[in-house]
Amino acid sequence: MDLTVAYGAYAALEGVTFALEKGSRVALIGPNGAGKSSLLRTISRLLKPKQGVLYLDGRDLQKVPLGEISRSIAVVPQDTAIDFDFSVEEVVAMGRYPHLQRFQQEGRKDREIIAAAMQLTGIAHLASRSAVNLSGGERQRVVIARALAQEPEVLLLDEPTANLDLNYQVEFLELAHTLNREKNVTIIAAIHDLNLAAQFFDTFILLNEGKILALGRPEEVLTPQNIRTAYGMEAVVQRNPLHGKLQLTVMKGNGSSTGEGRAPAGITVHVIGGGEEAVPLLDALLQAGFRPSIGPLTQEDSGHRFAGYHNLKVITLPPFSPVTDVYHTRHLELIREADVVLVPPVPFGPGNLRNLEAVEETLCPDRLVALLEETPVAARDYCEGKAQLLYARLQEKGAKVFTEIKELLAFLGRLQERGGKAK
Amino acid sequence: MAHGWQRRLFLLALLLLLFFAVVYSLGLGAVSLNRREIFYILLERLTGSVPPDVAISATSRDIILNIRLPRVLQAALVGASLAVAGATLQGLFRNPLADPYIIGVSSGAALGATVAIVSGLALGFGGFGAVPLLAFAGGLLSIGLVYQLSRQGNSVPIMTLLLAGIAVSAFLSALVSLLIFFSGERMHQVVFWMMGGLGGARWGYLRVMLPYVLLGCGTIYFFYRELNALLLGEDTAHTLGIDPERLKKIFLVAASLLVSAAVSTSGIIGFVGLVVPHIVRLLAGPEHRFLLPASALTGAIMLIGADTLARTVIAPAELPVGIITALLGAPFFLYLLRQRKKIRYF
Numbered sequence: 001m002d003l004t005v006a007y008g009a010y011a012a013l014e015g016v017t018f019a020l021e022k023g024s025r026v027a028l029i030g031p032n033g034a035g036k037s038s039l040l041r042t043i044s045r046l047l048k049p050k051q052g053v054l055y056l057d058g059r060d061l062q063k064v065p066l067g068e069i070s071r072s073i074a075v076v077p078q079d080t081a082i083d084f085d086f087s088v089e090e091v092v093a094m095g096r097y098p099h100l101q102r103f104q105q106e107g108r109k110d111r112e113i114i115a116a117a118m119q120l121t122g123i124a125h126l127a128s129r130s131a132v133n134l135s136g137g138e139r140q141r142v143v144i145a146r147a148l149a150q151e152p153e154v155l156l157l158d159e160p161t162a163n164l165d166l167n168y169q170v171e172f173l174e175l176a177h178t179l180n181r182e183k184n185v186t187i188i189a190a191i192h193d194l195n196l197a198a199q200f201f202d203t204f205i206l207l208n209e210g211k212i213l214a215l216g217r218p219e220e221v222l223t224p225q226n227i228r229t230a231y232g233m234e235a236v237v238q239r240n241p242l243h244g245k246l247q248l249t250v251m252k253g254n255g256s257s258t259g260e261g262r263a264p265a266g267i268t269v270h271v272i273g274g275g276e277e278a279v280p281l282l283d284a285l286l287q288a289g290f291r292p293s294i295g296p297l298t299q300e301d302s303g304h305r306f307a308g309y310h311n312l313k314v315i316t317l318p319p320f321s322p323v324t325d326v327y328h329t330r331h332l333e334l335i336r337e338a339d340v341v342l343v344p345p346v347p348f349g350p351g352n353l354r355n356l357e358a359v360e361e362t363l364c365p366d367r368l369v370a371l372l373e374e375t376p377v378a379a380r381d382y383c384e385g386k387a388q389l390l391y392a393r394l395q396e397k398g399a400k401v402f403t404e405i406k407e408l409l410a411f412l413g414r415l416q417e418r419g420g421k422a423k
Numbered sequence: 424m425a426h427g428w429q430r431r432l433f434l435l436a437l438l439l440l441l442f443f444a445v446v447y448s449l450g451l452g453a454v455s456l457n458r459r460e461i462f463y464i465l466l467e468r469l470t471g472s473v474p475p476d477v478a479i480s481a482t483s484r485d486i487i488l489n490i491r492l493p494r495v496l497q498a499a500l501v502g503a504s505l506a507v508a509g510a511t512l513q514g515l516f517r518n519p520l521a522d523p524y525i526i527g528v529s530s531g532a533a534l535g536a537t538v539a540i541v542s543g544l545a546l547g548f549g550g551f552g553a554v555p556l557l558a559f560a561g562g563l564l565s566i567g568l569v570y571q572l573s574r575q576g577n578s579v580p581i582m583t584l585l586l587a588g589i590a591v592s593a594f595l596s597a598l599v600s601l602l603i604f605f606s607g608e609r610m611h612q613v614v615f616w617m618m619g620g621l622g623g624a625r626w627g628y629l630r631v632m633l634p635y636v637l638l639g640c641g642t643i644y645f646f647y648r649e650l651n652a653l654l655l656g657e658d659t660a661h662t663l664g665i666d667p668e669r670l671k672k673i674f675l676v677a678a679s680l681l682v683s684a685a686v687s688t689s690g691i692i693g694f695v696g697l698v699v700p701h702i703v704r705l706l707a708g709p710e711h712r713f714l715l716p717a718s719a720l721t722g723a724i725m726l727i728g729a730d731t732l733a734r735t736v737i738a739p740a741e742l743p744v745g746i747i748t749a750l751l752g753a754p755f756f757l758y759l760l761r762q763r764k765k766i767r768y769f
Contacts (some may be wrong), residue, residue: 066661081656090708
């Protein structure tokens with residue numbers, strides 16, 4: 001199926017042209033008022049384009065009889081309110097109306113389709129319940145089941161997840177995905193949540209002020225520039241480490257840290273090492289108004305990303321590289337600028353042990369060293385006890401040990417009150 | 424579908440009840456007749472002969488065939504028409520509080536009837552006097568006016584239709600009051616007409632009414648699925664392949680025909696069209712394939728019962744039937760509303 005929309009001076013949409021392949025999963029995104037719903041309503045023929053033509057399988061949609069359209073296009077609207085006391089099964093059965101002749105009763109096949117639709121949406125047990133007394137999520141699934149009972153080739157979803165709990169949002173989009181995969185149903189959904197969209201859709205149409213701003217694969221559409229144009233905000237686009245789909249993170253305010261705007265802390269803090277384990281400490285430091293610098297990290301490191309996002313000073317290592325002499329020297333310089341050196345509970349291996357050694361090399365009475373031991377170092381020593389040994393030596397030479405971030409922050413606070421310097 | 428047999432059984436029970444209501448009410452009245460005699464009178468009427476040993480008095484035959492039977496049948500037709508029109512409009516407006524008169528048919532008909540009564544117009548057409556003719560015309564004209572007033576291009580928003588109906592009704596009612604104010608000794612007649620009554624029933628009315636009632640009910644039933652879908656909202660109906668604007672016109676015309684036919688022959692009988700569909704919906708849900716016939720039967724039974732009371736409680740005088748329907752209907756309706764949770768049987 002080729003869908004071509006080309007229509008002119010419609011108030012909500014202007015000069016929109018695109019073609020979609022049968023079986024694609026299309027996410028319509030864009031800010032409120034961009035024309036997502038208008039586009040959907042035009043496809044389902046609730047709105048008439050002022051200019052231009054919309055083709056379904058090469059036929060002018062406006063000229064296809066309404067009954068025929070309802071056999072190939074089903075809609076799950078935004079508002080799913082049901083005011084009358086129909087039973088759930090009766091509502092779902094209405095999905096068969098387009099397929100029935102006048103006065104023809106539902107046959108065995110119809111009843112099977114109705115039952116299958118209820119099964120698939122997990123509402124079979126509600127069949128004889130009144131549709132009025134359902135929760136929002138249940139009612140949404142009833143409406144979806146009705147759309148499924150229509151056996152459509154194209155399923156239009158208008159903000160399908162808006163009223164659903166988080167678990168049902170994912171469940172529902174998975175359901176749409178399954179239909180798409182197994183029955184080659186084309187899915188076109190207006191959707192607000194860009195991250196959910198990136199997870200489940202393969203084609204994106206980004207609408208802005210009634211025009212198509214970008215169209216194509218998620219990688220082509222979800223770019224920081226497009227997001228800035230459409231939504232007027234900065235965003236970072238990354239691959240989610242778990243499912244590998246694109247993920248958008250909104251930059252706070254003008255893109256700098258939370259701590260900015262507060263009085264700059266009187267003491268400089270340096271944090272050794274990165275990784276997932278360092279992030280909670282870095283975040284807590286930012287919240288408390290510190291702007292820590294961070295030790296040598298590769299670009300893929302969570303700590304490095306955190307530093308980039310919050311615009312913190314960081315030493316960047318080439319990918320998969322150990323701390324070579326050049327970087328080690330730079331690290332020593334950076335540490336010497338700091339009043340306090342913090343070691344978060346990161347795992348130590350041959351790749352980053354040298355950072356710990358740097359702490360020992362730069363020990364001096366003016367600089368305080370704090371070891372955060374939320375987990376004991378023995379549990380994260382991957383270099384045959386060398387890290388444990390270094391920890392012991394550091395402690396011996398005056399490094400303080402904390403078991404909680406809270407405790408550490410309280411200590412830093414007291415330090416600040418005493419005039420900033422460690423001693 | 425589920426509950427199918429229960430619903431069929433319910434319809435069958437209503438049909439039986441209707442039959443008994445007809446037979447029972449034929450026997451009641453100022454002159455009491457025994458059921459045997461009624462049976463033979465009907466048998467004679469239907470087959471043209473009775474067993475030779477049965478004697479039927481001419482008076483009884485006249486009372487049954489020319490007075491009570493047309494009256495009972497007219498009550499049934501009017502009751503069914505009002506109930507079906509009520510069910511349809513409640514569905515169309517997606518509002519269970521809509522009644523057949525909500526879109527101005529009653530006040531239009533009332534104006535027509537009042538004009539006829541006050542002017543003493545000696546108009547006649549096909550056995551009809553001026554009152555039913557002008558009432559019928561007034562009813563249809565007013566709904567036409569309401570429709571035109573609320574039309575916006577090609578579509579008629581339901582809310583506008585409702586408000587236009589209320590405004591036009593108020594305006595026409597004011598005209599009726601004005602006419603009544605200047606009507607002098609005919610005032611009584613107008614007020615009595617407006618309270619509704621089946622005292623004027625005759626075969627001629629029935630013959631003329633029947634095609635409208637069959638056409639109206641038939642059309643509405645023909646589109647019962649569309650009515651179901653419209654209950655879920657116009658957009659949803661649209662996506663199920665239904666053109667809401669076209670259906671609105673069809674349902675409005677059909678319902679107006681039903682109501683105009685009822686009002687022109689029997690005056691404004693309140694409450695049947697509001698309460699009956701509601702009762703049936705409370706008992707068995709809003710699915711119109713079932714709701715429409717069940718409402719028709721229940722409306723017929725209810726109005727036969729009310730009319731029988733109206734003509735027997737203070738016999739030989741009679742009460743306007745509208746008073747009975749409201750007196751009995753309103754409390755029963757309230758009772759059902761309060762019991763709502765418990766009484767949805769199937």
